[in-house]
Amino acid sequence: MSISFDPRNLLASMVGEDNGLTQAELDGGKAAAIAALKGFRVSFEEGKYGFPDLPLNKNLIQEIEATAKKLAGSFDTVCVIGIGGSALGCWALDCAMRGPHPVQGAHSSKKPRLVILDNVDPDFINHALDSMSPKKTLVVVIAKSGSTAETMGGFLIVREWLMDAIGKKAASRIIAVTSEARGDLKVLATKEGYTTFHIPENVGGRFSVLSAVGLVPAALIGVNIKKLCRGAAAMTEAAWTEDLESNIALSSALHHWLIWTLKKKSIQVAFPYSNFLWGTAFWFRQLWAESLGKAKDRTGAIVNVGQTPIAALGTTDQHSQVQLYMEGPNDKVYSFWVVEKAKKQIKIPKAKLGLDGFDYLGGQSMGKLLDAERRATEAALATSGRPNCTFTLERVDEEHLGAFFQMMEFETAFMGELLNIDAFDQEGVELGKKFTYALMGRAGWDEFKDRFADYEKKRG
Numbered sequence: 091m092s093i094s095f096d097p098r099n100l101l102a103s104m105v106g107e108d109n110g111l112t113q114a115e116l117d118g119g120k121a122a123a124i125a126a127l128k129g130f131r132v133s134f135e136e137g138k139y140g141f142p143d144l145p146l147n148k149n150l151i152q153e154i155e156a157t158a159k160k161l162a163g164s165f166d167t168v169c170v171i172g173i174g175g176s177a178l179g180c181w182a183l184d185c186a187m188r189g190p191h192p193v194q195g196a197h198s199s200k201k202p203r204l205v206i207l208d209n210v211d212p213d214f215i216n217h218a219l220d221s222m223s224p225k226k227t228l229v230v231v232i233a234k235s236g237s238t239a240e241t242m243g244g245f246l247i248v249r250e251w252l253m254d255a256i257g258k259k260a261a262s263r264i265i266a267v268t269s270e271a272r273g274d275l276k277v278l279a280t281k282e283g284y285t286t287f288h289i290p291e292n293v294g295g296r297f298s299v300l301s302a303v304g305l306v307p308a309a310l311i312g313v314n315i316k317k318l319c320r321g322a323a324a325m326t327e328a329a330w331t332e333d334l335e336s337n338i339a340l341s342s343a344l345h346h347w348l349i350w351t352l353k354k355k356s357i358q359v360a361f362p363y364s365n366f367l368w369g370t371a372f373w374f375r376q377l378w379a380e381s382l383g384k385a386k387d388r389t390g391a392i393v394n395v396g397q398t399p400i401a402a403l404g405t406t407d408q409h410s411q412v413q414l415y416m417e418g419p420n421d422k423v424y425s426f427w428v429v430e431k432a433k434k435q436i437k438i439p440k441a442k443l444g445l446d447g448f449d450y451l452g453g454q455s456m457g458k459l460l461d462a463e464r465r466a467t468e469a470a471l472a473t474s475g476r477p478n479c480t481f482t483l484e485r486v487d488e489e490h491l492g493a494f495f496q497m498m499e500f501e502t503a504f505m506g507e508l509l510n511i512d513a514f515d516q517e518g519v520e521l522g523k524k525f526t527y528a529l530m531g532r533a534g535w536d537e538f539k540d541r542f543a544d545y546e547k548k549r550g
């Protein structure tokens with residue numbers, strides 16, 4: 091397994107001192123990076139955060155594999171109902187391992203597909219239900235809180251759809267992934283006898299891809315979760331070392347922290363040159379945004395900090411976004427994600443048409459073209475003073491994916507330390523949730539009904 095980080099195009103020598111880092115700035119930041127690692131380690135050892143050790147939970151991996159084995163062959167679709175951290179990791183895994191939508195291979199009971207209901211758009215839900223057969227669908231409902239309105243609503247619809255088709259057997263076709271000690275989903279799962287997996291209290295949604303949240307759906311669609319966790323465990327080991335050369339999570343956190351805070355790059359573009367990593371880019375977008383966009387620092391001072399993550403796909407978005415990236419405000423840092431070895435290479439045929447626009451391509455591989463396009467974009471950005479860096483994965487397989495997830499989770503945790511903020515809460519999404527409960531008539535939320543009424547009155 092090999093993942094590397096190349097920060098050369100973040101350096102002042104490549105993009106100028108206004109936009110890139112000097113050696114003195116990097117040297118000056120190293121002590122803060124080591125302190126960030128040590129600070130996070132202390133919190134981890136106190137049991138506050140559980141994601142680093144998730145890939146080491148052999149019992150859970152075995153239990154999930156046994157469940158997947160027992161059910162194998164009885165379904166051709168896994169319908170996940172979840173949202174945010176309870177859905178994006180599943181999508182990232184599915185996209186990387188089964189292929190990007192809509193070009194996944196045909197699904198069957200030997201190669202089940204994943205349908206993720208992570209929105210409450212009625213047209214989307216109806217369309218999804220029409221595409222699935224209740225007799226061949228296994229339902230996985232995921233909510234750590236056990237009460238998220240979108241997930242509870244979606245689940246009630248799917249549960250009834252199942253019960254209408256298979257009656258009492260429905261309970262045996264539902265798996266719940268939730269907190270052990272709280273939430274109405276846990277209560278219902280116990281009452282109706284669903285197979286249930288628990289999310290540790292010290293693992294937040296966006297850090298939960300290697301808990302049952304990601305592992306259960308992944309195992310059901312045939313992903314090798316042992317290998318996934320093996321890759322992640324190797325990254326955990328590397329992420330605890332103080333040597334910046336071998337700890338790419340820490341090195342990347344340091345470079346990004348300096349570029350963001352010293353060079354005012356308030357936007358980060360995650361730029362995979364791989365359709366298979368497109369889901370992972372959306373997973374990263376949530377991780378970075380929700381973890382690092384905060385009103386207050388740990389002293390309680392108002393800081394309103396955050397770096398806006400954007401997902402762009404190479405080469406597709408070269409023809410959509412790069413004009414802006416090259417000539418618009420120089421407020422972004424670009425993180426290219428490169429896959430060294432394609433699953434299978436494809437050659438461009440030598441057509442010899444006597445037409446220059448075609449003929450030079452003949453005999454070369456698509457991989458070479460993809461690589462040339464990306465290197466050209468990196469160079470174009472760098473020579474225009476636009477800082478960028480590159481993560482290279484040897485290939486997209488379970489081990490690399492597990493390691494890459496874990497690398498980004500550690501990087502985010504270290505960044506939280508460097509910014510002196512709590513990267514693990516999400517107070518900012520609470521008010522909208524409370525207004526929703528009030529608008530939907532949930533008992534106990536009258537205060538927010540009144541506050542919402544005040545807001546509407548003010549708006550006129």
Ligand code: PA5
Pocket residue numbers: 173174175176232233234235236237238241294295296297380516
């Ligand atoms: O990262 C987070 O904590 C959130 O994005 C949650 O995953 C999201 O709000 C869904 O929460 P729950 O799993 O409780 O339904």
